[in-house]
Amino acid sequence: MTRPVVAEVRDLRVHFPVRHGRQRLVARAVDGVDLAVHEGEIVALVGESGCGKTTIARTIMRLVEASSGSVSVGGADITHARGAALRRRRRDFQMIFQDPFESLPVNATAIDVVSEGLAIHRGDLDPAARREVALAALEMCGLTPAAAIAERRIFQLSGGQRQRVAIAAALALEPRLLVADEPVSMLDVSLRAGVIRVLLDMRERLGVAILFITHDLALAGVFADRVAVLYLGQVVEQGRAAEVIGTPRHPYTRALVEVMPKADGGRRAARTLLTGEPPNATATTPGCRFAPRCPLYRQLGQPERCRTEQPPLRAATPEHAVACHFPDLEVSPTLKENTT
Ligand SMILES: Nc1ncnc2c1ncn2[C@@H]1O[C@H](COP(=O)(O)OP(=O)(O)OP(=O)(O)O)[C@@H](O)[C@H]1O
Numbered sequence: 270m271t272r273p274v275v276a277e278v279r280d281l282r283v284h285f286p287v288r289h290g291r292q293r294l295v296a297r298a299v300d301g302v303d304l305a306v307h308e309g310e311i312v313a314l315v316g317e318s319g320c321g322k323t324t325i326a327r328t329i330m331r332l333v334e335a336s337s338g339s340v341s342v343g344g345a346d347i348t349h350a351r352g353a354a355l356r357r358r359r360r361d362f363q364m365i366f367q368d369p370f371e372s373l374p375v376n377a378t379a380i381d382v383v384s385e386g387l388a389i390h391r392g393d394l395d396p397a398a399r400r401e402v403a404l405a406a407l408e409m410c411g412l413t414p415a416a417a418i419a420e421r422r423i424f425q426l427s428g429g430q431r432q433r434v435a436i437a438a439a440l441a442l443e444p445r446l447l448v449a450d451e452p453v454s455m456l457d458v459s460l461r462a463g464v465i466r467v468l469l470d471m472r473e474r475l476g477v478a479i480l481f482i483t484h485d486l487a488l489a490g491v492f493a494d495r496v497a498v499l500y501l502g503q504v505v506e507q508g509r510a511a512e513v514i515g516t517p518r519h520p521y522t523r524a525l526v527e528v529m530p531k532a533d534g535g536r537r538a539a540r541t542l543l544t545g546e547p548p549n550a551t552a553t554t555p556g557c558r559f560a561p562r563c564p565l566y567r568q569l570g571q572p573e574r575c576r577t578e579q580p581p582l583r584a585a586t587p588e589h590a591v592a593c594h595f596p597d598l599e600v601s602p603t604l605k606e607n608t609t
């Protein structure tokens with residue numbers, strides 16, 4: 270990938286103090302993540318609930334402070350940017366959220382929502398020009414006829430329309446990066462494809478880069494250019510979307526892929542069972558974080574290496590990296606749940 274980097278995090282750590290009864294613990298929400306999003310690229314962040322996806326996104330947006338590591342844009346470090354430098358970023362980086370009901374003011378009209386950011390960031394536009402830009406953004410997001418939809422209030426719109434208004438508000442500012450945190454997971458299945466198509470269309474037309482957070486591996490596989498799989502605040506596998514989802518190399522990704530519904534409705538292969546403790550961001554181990562749940566770890570007789578040494582993210586192919594001491598080893602069928 271030779272296109273310019275739009276946003277990059279290096280060795281990013283975000284630790285939160287948490288209380289557990291009387292104990293004071295540290296939740297390692299993000300624990301040493303390297304990630305870059307290039308111009309016009311769609312990168313998907315996937316992984317179970319609590320693995321740090323939203324925290325990474327919010328740190329890039331500068332809504333959360335990094336504990337250590339850096340966030341940079343085109344080589345410029347913005348980890349601790351303030352004032353004008355941060356305001357600039359607030360325009361260049363836009364975020365849309367899971368629940369368009371919660372994230373948008375329900376009584377505002379669609380055009381109010383889109384105009385608000387323009388009023389802040391585009392002082393060069395007079396009200397008539399602002400209205401024109403806002404209408405064009407609504408139209409681009411498939412909200413037609415835009416002049417009619419513009420006057421509707423958010424509560425009068427469907428979930429899919431609401432999410433399109435949120436996208437229009439973000440894109441009216443011509444951002445370089447759109448961070449989309451589970452943007453379709455609250456929508457009816459029938460509306461999802463439409464919203465995804467709008468995002469793809471925006472990438473085509475505006476060259477906007479998208480950091481796309483999702484639980485849906487199948488969607489990540491077809492929609493994203495690259496995928497990063499997170500486990501407890503760390504990237505365990507990363508690479509071209511088709512490769513990571515098509516030929517996963519980490520036992521965690523493999524287990525996630527095995528539970529994916531088959532598009533053709535065909536018979537599913539036996540699934541790997543993820544047993545052991547549920548992931549806990551406050552637990553500490555010098556070794557691999559996935560080991561307590563890893564079927565390979567059990568199969569191989571709990572190798573010391575997995576217990577004591579954190580596997581680094583290593584390139585398996587030029588476009589595919591994996592953090593496992595024993596990548597590609599097959600899990601024995603006896604450790605799988607038979608679903609047939
Ligand atoms: N402000 C906070 N204070 C304390 N802990 C936090 C805070 N924000 C997040 N965490 C913890 O950090 C970890 C990662 O949370 P995060 O919301 O980033 O996960 P996620 O991958 O987005 O999950 P989900 O798929 O459920 O949205 C979790 O253990 C969470 O409880």
Ligand SMILES: [Mg+2]
Pocket residue numbers: 322323324450
């Ligand atoms: Mg989240």
